[in-house]
Amino acid sequence: MRWRSVWPSRACSGAGRLGGLGWRELVMTSSRMLGAARPAAKRRSRICIEAASGRCRRSSLRAGRAADAAAAALAGAQELPGPPPGPAQRLRTLPHRSPVSRPMPTALSFPPTLPDRPAGFVRGASCDLPTAAGRFRLHAVVDARGREHAALSLGALDPGTPVLVRLHSECLSGDAFGSLKCDCGPQLHRALQHLAEAGAGVLLYLRQEGRGIGLVDKVRAYALQDQGADTVEANRRLGLPDDARDYAAAADLLRALGVQRVRLLTHNPAKVQGLQAAGITVVERLPLRAGSHPGNQGYLRTKTLRMGHWPDLLDGALRPGRWQTVEDA
Numbered sequence: 001m002r003w004r005s006v007w008p009s010r011a012c013s014g015a016g017r018l019g020g021l022g023w024r025e026l027v028m029t030s031s032r033m034l035g036a037a038r039p040a041a042k043r044r045s046r047i048c049i050e051a052a053s054g055r056c057r058r059s060s061l062r063a064g065r066a067a068d069a070a071a072a073a074l075a076g077a078q079e080l081p082g083p084p085p086g087p088a089q090r091l092r093t094l095p096h097r098s099p100v101s102r103p104m105p106t107a108l109s110f111p112p113t114l115p116d117r118p119a120g121f122v123r124g125a126s127c128d129l130p131t132a133a134g135r136f137r138l139h140a141v142v143d144a145r146g147r148e149h150a151a152l153s154l155g156a157l158d159p160g161t162p163v164l165v166r167l168h169s170e171c172l173s174g175d176a177f178g179s180l181k182c183d184c185g186p187q188l189h190r191a192l193q194h195l196a197e198a199g200a201g202v203l204l205y206l207r208q209e210g211r212g213i214g215l216v217d218k219v220r221a222y223a224l225q226d227q228g229a230d231t232v233e234a235n236r237r238l239g240l241p242d243d244a245r246d247y248a249a250a251a252d253l254l255r256a257l258g259v260q261r262v263r264l265l266t267h268n269p270a271k272v273q274g275l276q277a278a279g280i281t282v283v284e285r286l287p288l289r290a291g292s293h294p295g296n297q298g299y300l301r302t303k304t305l306r307m308g309h310w311p312d313l314l315d316g317a318l319r320p321g322r323w324q325t326v327e328d329a
């Protein structure tokens, strides 16, 4: 079944308490296509938002868009006091339908906006950015070295709640040109989908092309790979480090967005260590498998075998007889 339109044609909201937590409830009516031959049918959907974190408990609407629509409709909804929680208590929907013009409570004070000079950067700015994956906030900064970094955020970013984060390093060939040599482009888009499904999170887009060596040197390394070198060997033959990235700007950007604790989508232990060293708490590391295909298996294997990346990068690849595990190598 495919959604033709998930934007609510009518929305109302209320608030209640569930299990000691404050919840907002949004009831939406949206159009649903039941099939090409059948007319659009109306469907009422219910979405619950945790007041403290802005996390979305989803209904049957597609997750990212549901969260988006909920956030938009709730932007002016007012926090209402609920009764003390009791064991038999269920979500209580208040009977009124609130207009969206009410003042926004601080607990749901999203979307975040960077100041003109965020700490650690010389400039910063934010705007809305609708994407194929969902409606994000785009944040741009310039660091002290003149590098421009970006972040996409979605939903409420509560400093007390671990936020789903993807730390992406620029890869022009993969991100923009669809290179099949690496997995960067598919990972970028899969990460945005994960954030949209979670209803909240941050994708950092760091200008660390070629693991920090820059585009020209990455192309020189690729030329050596054309002659048979692997990704590590090629860098070494050029007298370049295997990996020249650092994660201070990533940590500064997270802090500027109000994020202190993260659930990090990565297979690279250096990203976890780099963020931790820069003062961000990584409470969980999650795999981000995307873009694995026969043509980039050598590249993915080299990352796990020579660069120490977690082997769950190899999507379904650790089946006996098919690939070597790290221990086998």
Ligand SMILES: Nc1nc2c(ncn2[C@@H]2O[C@H](COP(=O)(O)OP(=O)(O)OP(=O)(O)O)[C@@H](O)[C@H]2O)c(=O)[nH]1
Residues within 6 Å of the ligand: 167, 168, 169, 170, 171, 172, 182, 184, 187, 208, 209, 210, 211, 212, 213, 217, 218, 221, 222, 231, 235, 265, 266, 267, 268, 271, 303, 309, 313
């Ligand atoms: N120098 C060099 N850089 C590469 C090569 N292939 C990809 N890159 C760069 O590597 C960066 C992505 O890093 P990866 O090592 O693929 O993966 P990662 O982001 O560290 O790890 P994950 O978080 O698990 O995705 C991007 O900046 C790419 O431009 C290569 O062969 N040589």
Ligand SMILES: [Zn+2]
Residues within 6 Å of the ligand: 171, 173, 174, 175, 182, 183, 184, 185
């Ligand atoms: Zn790449």
